Amino acid sequence: MRRFLILALVFLLLASCKESSKLDGLWFLAYSKVEGEKPYYSGKRLLLHIDGSDVYTISVGNFGSGKLNEIIIDTSEYHIGDSVIRLWSENLQFTFGEDSLIMSHPENQNEILVWNSLKKMTSETSSNAGCISGAYHIKSVDFSDTIDFINDSILIHTGVSNVNWPTESWGVFKYYDIDFFLFNSGFQSWMAPVTMCTGDTILFENLYRPKHVIEMFKIESVSRQNQLIGTWRQGPPDSILKLLPPPLPRVPEIDRLIKMTFHTDSVTIYRYGRPETLKWDLTSDGKRIYFIDKIKEKWGSGKIVRLTDDHLFLRMSGNSMEEDTLKLFRVQ
Structure with a gap:
């Protein structure tokens, strides 16, 4: 016993x-x-x-x-x-x-x-998450969009998703020899281990959807800054003045039209006669203008709908329904 x-x-x-x-x-x-x-x-x-x-x-x-x-x-x-x-x-x-x-x-x-x-990363599978920069096409099992990492803490959607509030926070941290990618989508935050990071391709393990991979593929940079330099004004006046609110006292009706004057690294925006000068830049894929000092606010960025020598059509963040497209015409 x-x-x-x-x-x-x-x-x-x-x-x-x-x-x-x-x-x-x-x-x-x-x-x-x-x-x-x-x-x-x-x-x-x-x-x-x-x-x-x-x-x-x-x-x-x-x-x-x-x-x-x-x-x-x-x-x-x-x-x-x-x-x-x-x-x-x-x-x-x-x-x-x-x-x-x-x-x-x-x-x-x-x-x-x-x-x-x-699983702890081996030398064969370890990544270099520091390679994340620029514009990418991101896709998973039920999601596809284009995004741009404009610095080491902010990314911005440049495709069809999150058009109204396109700016998100992101970051990377390391634990247990694993690089984790952190992303705040606005309504939900998540993280994903980086399984591969090269100059052109980044792969993440989708922890929330096992056996599904999140893929990002580099998008070639597009330079359009020179096309924007100059002065653009909302118009033509005859078609929109009747849609604008009543004029402010002592503000000429022509100043009720929105105007943007782009310089190399700054833009002055006139709204109802009041000027505001901001730093500006373009995403790497050339799809969105952004103002870094107010990037998470209303009118912190604008998706380029159309850009020619004479036309600049924008959907501004926080005000980006199709009918709200801001139509600007070159005047200088």
């Missing part, structure tokens, strides 16, 4: 060690799921790093403050029993799926949390 108990104890210890070793590594909170419903991909940026008896909970990026590279790490210990893990002062039931860890609370077994395993 005593020999049987000793063997049973050894068996339990070996089983516990085996389960513990399977837990070791980096896990990403992919989604939650209630029984009978579809998975809920919340876009959480939460990692679980289990190393021996220690567990690190990593919360990535503070989109409220704009500090995307901010990392908060909480350290604790965990204890494992028979299909139960003691974590965050809670007893959670767990099972293993294919490259996943599935958790549920004993008091609410109808809802599960699914953590996907993340």
Whole structure:
């Protein structure tokens, strides 16, 4: 009897060690799921790093403050029993799926949390996320657009998506020898491990849609700045004056028309006779004008709908319905 108990104890210890070793590594909170419903991909940026008896909970990026590279790490210990893990002062039931860890609370077994395993990058698969710059065509299973990384913290949509509010925050951080790309889409923020980054192609693992890859392909730069230099005025006056609000006191009717005068690195915008001078630039693909000092505000950028020697049609951010296209004509 005593020999049987000793063997049973050894068996339990070996089983516990085996389960513990399977837990070791980096896990990403992919989604939650209630029984009978579809998975809920919340876009959480939460990692679980289990190393021996220690567990690190990593919360990535503070989109409220704009500090995307901010990392908060909480350290604790965990204890494992028979299909139960003691974590965050809670007893959670767990099972293993294919490259996943599935958790549920004993008091609410109808809802599960699914953590996907993340593999440490090898020298053959490691990336250089510093190569991200310029304009790209980005596509995934249900998304396609063109974007431009105008600096190391701001990207701007230049295609058909997010036309009204096209500017987003982005960043890169490294953990566990993995480069993670952080992106705030305005209504949801997400992150994705960079699996390849060359001069022309960037690939990300789509953590929220397993087995789907996010691809970005470099777009050749287009220079159109010289076409914009000069003065452009809204018009022709006869067709739009009746649509404008009543004139301000002592403002000639011609000054009620919007006017833009582009210089090499600055533009003066006249709206209802009031001038505003801003720095301006073009996205690398030549599709959108932006004003870096107010880029996240209304009229912080304008998508170029048409540009010829004499016509400049823009859809300004925050006011970009098709009927709101700003039609400017060269006057100088």
